[in-house]
Amino acid sequence: MLMMRVFKKPQKWSVYYKQIIFEIDNIGISSLPIVAIISIFMGGIITIQAAFSISNPLLPLYVLGFTARESIILEFSPTIVCLILAGKVGSNIASEIGAMRITEQIDALEIMGINSAGYLIFPKIIAAIIIFPFLIAISMFLGILGGYVMGISAGACSSYQYVYGIQTYFDPNKLYYSFTKVVVFAFIITSISSYFGYNTSGGALEVGKSSTKAVVYSSVLILLFGLILTNIFLNH
Amino acid sequence: MIEIKNINKTFGDRQIVKDVSFKFFPSKTNLVIGESGCGKTTILKLMVGLHQLDSGSVLFDGLDFPKLNQDDQQDVRKKIGMLFQGGALFDSQTLEENVRFPLDMFTDLSLKEKLDRVNFCLQRVQLEGKNGLYPAELSGGMKKRAALARAIANNPRYLFCDEPNSGLDPKTAIVIDELIKDITHEYNITTIIVSHDMNSVIEIGDNILFIHKGENWWTGNKSEIFHTTNKELFNFVFAGEFMKSVFKVQNK
Ligand SMILES: Nc1ncnc2c1ncn2[C@@H]1O[C@H](COP(=O)(O)OP(=O)(O)OP(=O)(O)O)[C@@H](O)[C@H]1O
Ligand SMILES: [Mg+2]
Numbered sequence: 060m061l062m063m064r065v066f067k068k069p070q071k072w073s074v075y076y077k078q079i080i081f082e083i084d085n086i087g088i089s090s091l092p093i094v095a096i097i098s099i100f101m102g103g104i105i106t107i108q109a110a111f112s113i114s115n116p117l118l119p120l121y122v123l124g125f126t127a128r129e130s131i132i133l134e135f136s137p138t139i140v141c142l143i144l145a146g147k148v149g150s151n152i153a154s155e156i157g158a159m160r161i162t163e164q165i166d167a168l169e170i171m172g173i174n175s176a177g178y179l180i181f182p183k184i185i186a187a188i189i190i191f192p193f194l195i196a197i198s199m200f201l202g203i204l205g206g207y208v209m210g211i212s213a214g215a216c217s218s219y220q221y222v223y224g225i226q227t228y229f230d231p232n233k234l235y236y237s238f239t240k241v242v243v244f245a246f247i248i249t250s251i252s253s254y255f256g257y258n259t260s261g262g263a264l265e266v267g268k269s270s271t272k273a274v275v276y277s278s279v280l281i282l283l284f285g286l287i288l289t290n291i292f293l294n295h
Numbered sequence: 296m297i298e299i300k301n302i303n304k305t306f307g308d309r310q311i312v313k314d315v316s317f318k319f320f321p322s323k324t325n326l327v328i329g330e331s332g333c334g335k336t337t338i339l340k341l342m343v344g345l346h347q348l349d350s351g352s353v354l355f356d357g358l359d360f361p362k363l364n365q366d367d368q369q370d371v372r373k374k375i376g377m378l379f380q381g382g383a384l385f386d387s388q389t390l391e392e393n394v395r396f397p398l399d400m401f402t403d404l405s406l407k408e409k410l411d412r413v414n415f416c417l418q419r420v421q422l423e424g425k426n427g428l429y430p431a432e433l434s435g436g437m438k439k440r441a442a443l444a445r446a447i448a449n450n451p452r453y454l455f456c457d458e459p460n461s462g463l464d465p466k467t468a469i470v471i472d473e474l475i476k477d478i479t480h481e482y483n484i485t486t487i488i489v490s491h492d493m494n495s496v497i498e499i500g501d502n503i504l505f506i507h508k509g510e511n512w513w514t515g516n517k518s519e520i521f522h523t524t525n526k527e528l529f530n531f532v533f534a535g536e537f538m539k540s541v542f543k544v545q546n547k
Contacts, residue, residue: 163383
């Protein structure tokens with residue numbers, strides 16, 4: 060029901076366009092620091108972990124680079140980073156829209172004859188779908204870089220071995236698979252959080268509850284859809 | 296003209312609005328008065344569709360608003376200006392953006408024309424020069440006035456004001472009352488004002504609906520109200536010593 064109103068033809072494109080640009084900044088650019096920090100550290104940790112596990116001298120050391128790349132591109136960046144974003148972006152959206160609901164700002168929009176669901180939610184969904192893939196691409200790059208730095212500095216492998224590792228057996232289809240997941244997750248996070256925010260009623264306490272629900276439900280759905288999409292891709 | 300006919304509303308098991316009928320006329324300042332909690336805000340919200348009616352009808356110049364489909368309701372709403380009891384300014388926008396918002400949304404004016412209109416409205420509510428402030432940086436009374444500026448920005452045909460001058464000092468309150476009265480007459484607007492302020496009643500009470508416990512208890516205008524024999528209305532009007540002394544002076 061809500062979604063039908065969200066995707067109704069926008070009343071004025073120029074206003075929606077401005078909102079989308081604003082949300083790209085609000086949702087995407089402002090998440091860059093946290094995504095960057097987490098990616099660098101996780102990349103490093105994955106590489107060190109792998110280095111410890113591979114104590115078998117028969118395995119070539121470039122496997123380190125290969126392992127880091129595979130886990131970062133396939134699961135870590137799309138899934139873990141989106142879970143983090145569900146926490147940050149999801150609670151942000153739910154509390155913003157929830158506060159607008161309880162202070163009658165949404166009623167004020169409706170009274171002016173504005174489709175409030177469309178005006179508030181549509182730009183957020185579109186902005187997330189546009190900007191999340193970029194965030195995740197940056198996360199992948201930084202994750203692999205983090206693995207490189209840690210791998211070298213811990214003396215686990217040489218620069219040449221790592222770089223060789225991240226280039227071997229590369230299947231571009233995997234990127235396609237990862238980014239499909241990211242787009243689906245972007246939609247889940249923004250729509251679920253908007254839904255809980257939009258349907259807040261009561262006071263400041265309920266805004267807090269909506270925001271918690273938004274994070275919990277989007278996280279669970281991300282994992283669920285992650286599983287479903289993995290199955291679909293593996294079967295093709 | 297807006298006419299409400301036998302409107303009813305129940306929240307849970309409490310009937311808040313009971314079979315209220317009334318006519319609100321254009322070019323008049325129509326007042327809805329009554330004590331706190333009697334259902335004034337609820338009636339206002341029922342009229343504009345923010346609450347669903349249990350039964351009854353609300354006619355905007357003959358159109359039965361609650362029975363219209365969503366698109367037609369939106370078209371009627373574009374002609375409504377509403378001042379909420381709490382202001383309901385958009386927190387993320389400056390004062391100027393708030394007032395400009397209905398213009399951005401529904402007109403094709405140039406930026407210059409919009410800004411002229413914004414400054415004109417801000418000046419009428421005595422907030423000129425405050426364009427760049429955010430709602431969080433305004434006082435309670437300033438928020439009220441800013442919200443009024445937004446409500447009148449796009450030249451509404453119908454103006455709903457929920458306690459436009461509560462929280463204002465007496466002088467500013469009169470300025471706001473006068474402003475509402477003036478634009479109502481100038482632009483032939485159907486204006487509905489919720490109030491429990493007797494000063495406003497004396498100033499601008501062209502057509503008054505007195506609500507008591509959710510019912511239409513009394514109707515009349517500002518000169519009739521002082522000669523009422525209705526017990527509840529009498530108690531409401533003459534609750535304060537000030538009004539009693541005014542009344543004595545008048546009757547000397
Ligand atoms: N959304 C709601 N759900 C349940 N009860 C409500 C709701 N809105 C209002 N009420 C109840 O309806 C009654 C009338 O409320 P309303 O806001 O219309 O009063 P009011 O006349 O505007 O009072 P005031 O002058 O203090 O603003 C109150 O008893 C209130 O508890
Ligand atoms: Mg009220």
